[in-house]
Amino acid sequence: MVDSDDDEEGWSSERIDEEFPLGDGTAETEAFVECPYCGEVNEISLDPGSGADQEYAEDCQVCCRAWLVRVRYQRDGSAEVEVIRSDS
Template sequence: MESLDFAAVQCPYCGETIELAVDASAGEQRYIEDCSVCCKPIEVLLFADGGDWRITVARDDD
C-alpha cells in the first residue's frame, strides 16, 4: 500500500505556498517538480532526519 502524505512548502521562485504529494515509503528521494503557481522547476529533497522525514526545496538553477 502506498504511503502518500502532503507537505506544504514555499516555492523558492515565486514565494507562494504550494502542496506537494510525498511518498516516504520510497525512501530518500531527490527529484524535480514544477511549481503549481509559477511553473518553474523546483528541486525537492526528501530525507530521513533521525526518526522524522524532512523535505527541502531549492531553485533548480542554483
C-alpha cells in the same frame, strides 16, 4: 515445504528488528513548501515508499518553474523537506 530456520537465510529475529524497526506505521505523505522563485506556498505529495532519502524535480503549481525537492524521512515517519531552485 517452507523452511522456518531463520539463520539459513540470514534473517534472525534481531536482524529483522534492525531492518524493520517497530513504529506506529505512519509516515508523512504531504508537505507545504514555499516556491523558491515566486514565494507561493504549494502542497506537495510525499511518497514514503520511495526510500528514506529522496531527490526529485517538481514544478511550482503557481509559476510553473521547476524546483529540486529533497526529502529525508526520520525513523518516526516525519519528513524533512527542502526545496531549492533548479537553476542553482
